[in-house]
Amino acid sequence: MLTVKNLSYRQGMKRILSDISFQVETGEFIGLLGENGVGKTTLMRALTGLVIASKETQISLDGHRDWGSILAHTAFVPNLNWASQGMTIWNVVSFYQAGYPDFNQNRWQEIAEELQINSKDKVGHLSKGQRERLVFALTVSRDASLFLLDEPFGGVDVMTRRKLLQSLLRWLPDGAMVLMSTHEISEIEPVIDRAIILKHGCLVADKEIEVIREQYQMTLEQYFMKQHAMNRKGVEA
Numbered sequence: 123m124l125t126v127k128n129l130s131y132r133q134g135m136k137r138i139l140s141d142i143s144f145q146v147e148t149g150e151f152i153g154l155l156g157e158n159g160v161g162k163t164t165l166m167r168a169l170t171g172l173v174i175a176s177k178e179t180q181i182s183l184d185g186h187r188d189w190g191s192i193l194a195h196t197a198f199v200p201n202l203n204w205a206s207q208g209m210t211i212w213n214v215v216s217f218y219q220a221g222y223p224d225f226n227q228n229r230w231q232e233i234a235e236e237l238q239i240n241s242k243d244k245v246g247h248l249s250k251g252q253r254e255r256l257v258f259a260l261t262v263s264r265d266a267s268l269f270l271l272d273e274p275f276g277g278v279d280v281m282t283r284r285k286l287l288q289s290l291l292r293w294l295p296d297g298a299m300v301l302m303s304t305h306e307i308s309e310i311e312p313v314i315d316r317a318i319i320l321k322h323g324c325l326v327a328d329k330e331i332e333v334i335r336e337q338y339q340m341t342l343e344q345y346f347m348k349q350h351a352m353n354r355k356g357v358e359a
């Protein structure tokens with residue numbers, strides 16, 4: 123289980139994340155939604171210690187509170203900036219494999235084949251979409267407990283995106299927790315269990331999809347638009 127309590131983050135004078143608390147149960151797939159700049163990426167970076175959250179913040183993953191254990195069980199590839207342009211994908215994978223003992227070679231091969239990732243290609247020669255596919259494949263190839271997927275399919279064409287979402291459920295290890303940010307709300311709806319919505323750096327909604335559909339009789343997109351229309355006091359603006 124992932125528990126996040128009172129997560130806040132400031133950059134200089136600017137408050138980016140304010141007092142965010144939520145839990146992810148074992149096996150849950152969470153959609154992290156919000157407009158551009160609300161703090162989705164920053165939240166994921168804070169969960170991996172890449173940005174230092176305020177001292178009140180408490181994060182625990184499967185009972186672990188120290189960063190060493192949290193990172194060992196969390197799969198997150200924020201970007202490929204660490205790889206030099208001249209490295210081949212094969213080099214990148216070897217590097218990654220050496221750094222993560224839970225790297226699942228069989229899964230990597232299956233994903234790489236499905237995504238038509240050619241291990242001989244150089245990182246510097248990849249298109250935006252191809253880089254995203256590689257980041258996605260590296261992330262999902264780990265036998266981690268928590269998977270942080272930050273807009274994994276932004277530059278990927280719509281047909282591949284849909285196929286990947288379905289395959290993702292098959293590829294993930296049993297009991298895996300997923301936090302995935304996306305702007306493709308209707309595409310993510312069929313696969314997620316719960317939606318967390320951020321607005322102005324605050325968590326404004328944390329709802330199960332079943333509740334949104336059955337109790338509120340809304341699609342996720344309708345629910346998202348409704349949250350978007352609310353002002354800070356929870357009244358429709």
Ligand SMILES: Nc1ncnc2c1ncn2[C@@H]1O[C@H](COP(=O)(O)OP(=O)(O)OP(=O)(O)O)[C@@H](O)[C@H]1O
Binds near residue numbers: 159160161
């Ligand atoms: N490198 C940076 N330098 C300064 N401010 C930044 C930087 N990166 C992000 N921010 C600020 O942090 C806030 C949150 O950004 P973040 O990237 O987490 O948002 P996001 O919800 O992931 O956005 P998007 O949907 O556009 O990817 C933004 O409003 C931005 O002003």
